[in-house]
Amino acid sequence: MSKGIVVFAQNNDTDNYVDQACLLAMTLKLHNDTPISIVTNDTIPDEYKCLFDKIIPIPFGDAAKNTEWKIENRWKLYYCSPYKETIIMDTDMMVLQNIDIWWKFLSKYEMFFTNKVLNYRGDVADTKYYRKTFIDNDLPNLFSGLHYFRKCEFAQEFYHWLEYVMNNWETFYEQQLIAASRPKHMSIDVCAAIVARILDCEDTITNNITKFPSFTHMKPYCQGWNKVQTNWQDQIGVYISKDGSLKIGNYLQTGVLHYTEKDFLEKTSVIEIYRNLINV
């Protein structure tokens, strides 16, 4: 069965998600043989095209033309993935170790969402600060930043519902969420959680016992700090050595790192180091 990672990258006026996706592809190449494809209408720099297995244009038109966050096309990933088994990742991620063993675990599922994320110390993160909507509405605690599907009837149904919910998010928010904690913008995590509730499939798409597959989530209020600043990069240092090993604060990072802050690429020499490592 063909397996691969798919990442969706659509630039807006301020953020270059394609560059982030290229870094993700570089990190993947260093530790893994897994192919990665990119879904984008934006231009990929010539020197980075070789990093990707396939470069796929956004199908069925661009539903995010006039929006800032560009998440409206995310439901299409099921249909444009060229693989039988796919891991979807956010662009602002780095893969810091070999994750081949995850495929063995994931192959037991038709779809899988991680429902717990880690902090930079490797502990399961307390995400309550960011998950008020989920807590108040008893939604499944899904993180779509890293999820898996196998092409099958169930996954297709899930994505069909996801399309419907995302295209009518305000209506579904009104129906499913209490007013006090109803987000003002569409969130892919909330939409996926609503779909999981509608299909009553939380137990079959998550695992409460295992810590992996998951990712290190660098939102400031998830790190277990008593005093928190707006940006985590203002609170602790990032150190990258020439062999690509990365420390945040005093902790060596492994697994998948979701750095979350858009200026991470500018503030660190990570792209240059990885370019040297994989000769791109």
Add this chain to the structure above:
Amino acid sequence: MDERLEKALDFSNYMLTLNNQKRLLAEKYQEGLIYFHNGSQFTVTRELITFVSVMISAEQDEVVVIDDNSIPCLVNDINEFYGELLNTYTTASNDYYTEYTKLKKNRSVEKLVNYD
């Protein structure tokens, strides 16, 4: 000071001391449940006892048990191990019961801390 308030404060002092002593007794109980076998440390729990009992019922002679430090330990004589677990549990629990009962009977701060 108003006598009612004084009595309330006295009682609250007593409760503070009583709760502290109960807490320390619970800590002591947890220490009493620690059992060492072949260099591995186990905290005896009802779950551990039940697991070993199930292994005995399944006619296993030896079993691998994960210790408090997440290190696997091969137990060669499962029946002896079971006996020691039970002994540790009952000794610690009986002591806990005895001390706890004494604590409940003490009606003053001085009696709680044995201050003569």
Add this chain to the structure above:
Amino acid sequence: MTKGVFLIAKNNGYVDYVKQAVFLARRIKKYLDMPVSIATDSVEYLENIFGVDDFDKIIKLDYVDSSNMKYFFDGTLSKKAASFKNANRADVYKLSPYDETIIMDTDYIISNDLLKSVFDSTSDFLIYKKSTDIAKVRDEIEFEKISDTSIDFYWATVIFFRKTKTNKIFFNLVNHIEEEWSHYRRVYQITSSLFRNDFAFSIAIHIMNGFQTGSFAQQLPGNMMYTTDKDILWQLTDDEMMFLVEKKDYLGEYTALKTTGQNIHVMNKFSLGRIIDKEFANE
């Protein structure tokens, strides 16, 4: 394999650590039935005042004045500034005459035999990470991490180790961290410049684990139970200790607390000294 307990005692003019060591050695003999050795910079004082019978071996340390100063409290209303002679604790690896050693602070009062079993442990290095403030009125967060954004806190109060190549590397690393303290305290975001062995050992453990949470250091049995120097040890009879612990929000007031058969780290060295004097007077 030889086994024993090792103590370090360096008096500072206010606190008699040698006296504490003698007292502790007798309790170790009683509850753990283990030989005790001591390294001290006050050998003559020990020999003349207490005699040498309590110790298996006595190792002489050079007398060095320390610039490390801190406040030593005696309850909530009294304190003295004195030198904190905590340097070179990591030398214990080469100083200890035993193959298997428990290092213990002299203010760690033994009242049970729980630590005896560590000599049978399959792990070569055991230390306390989990701790309990028996008063439970203070914020214990300072003993969870060495600083808000940094690593796990380990207590250097009681440590078990075997003489192995790996442990030699570890103790040499602690020495190095102590020598380069001004660098390491910045790297690990520690705001105070006061050197503490707890911090140095915590950093060394983190490094030995490859800068991640790991299994280099395993847990000693039970919890590190402690009182601070704002609490007072009031009475000690056999394995029973009575404390007056500071009362939350009531400066100068205390709550009584009794422990039975539990090992307690008694940080108020002045009250401990008074209790020891009473004990020695009764002998």
